[in-house]
Amino acid sequence: MGYMFNGAEAEHDEEGYLTDLGQWTPELALLIAQAENLEMTDERWEVVNFLRDYYEEYQVAPAIRVLTKALSKSMGPEKGNSEYLYELFPYGPAKQACKIAGLPKPTGCI
Amino acid sequence: MLHIVNKSPFQTSTLQSCLDHALAGDAILLIEDGVYAAIRGSAVAAAVTEAKGKVTFHALGPDIAARGIAPEKLIDGVTSVDYGGFVDLVAEHQTNQAWL
Amino acid sequence: MADVRRFLYINRKAPYGTIYALESLEVVLIGAAFEQDVSLAFLDDGVFQLAKGQDTSGIGMKGFSAIYRALGDYGVTKLYVETDSLATRGLTLDDLQAITFEDENDGYTEKPSIIPVNKAEMAKVMAEQDVVLSF
Structure with missing residues (x-):
């Protein structure tokens, strides 16, 4: 299973998470988002980029509670709450956004 | 004889048993959690230092780096080898024994 | 909250030779969602996890030492490290990575999460718990 991309295949697991984080590019993110029926607006990119930065620093995708707390601190309470995040990522922010960000499925994810 | 030790010396008696059975001229290669035996100043450092008189000590570099052991923390005389060096050690000795 | 219990995760294994250390971390991260009073204990070879x-x-293995620095975000802010175990292994507190948390009750001041304890103090920490999980 994989995303066909630039004539090559980026492998993913049965739920659509990239098998090799190293293959992620912003263009591939657009493709994964498309598979999730999501258009990559600036707001969605903001969350995806935040997740990538967090993973880069801590080697773990944050749980939703941690994500909202951290977003609230860096971008304000109007963005750091689960309603806002579920609006952007209806099937679960940590889950869908992490998938688009090329990260593994978060531990204890919602 | 090349002896290969892959267990932490603080968790099992594997290293001590190896030291008790190694003969003069043998080589001991520390890999995986076995590399913890190479840390200077630990409770097993004296045993390693004493054994250096009769055997040579080697430790696998990638395992040392993975565990965050800085090169200056290694006991003097313990040489760090890469995977190529691992193969060389095996090739240089007629027999090798893994102390699992 | 009336029903907060004291959980202690005991870590006694080195990080990469066995899967225990990583498994413990994953359970801690999942368990953090239940908002209990969580502490971690590092003794014997477990102190190597924090090097x-x-x-x-x-x-060819995924390193996971950075995850310990995320524990503060998960509300896990008490990491007891047994100094006797460090000394036996030729280590001092300086050989451990810095792990901090932001104290919400104190203007988000950054504070150290690592609490050095000797053997007797560790025994007391263990005795104070409602639930003990060993790895």
């Missing part, structure tokens, strides 16, 4: 400068690029 700084771990670079696993040469052994």
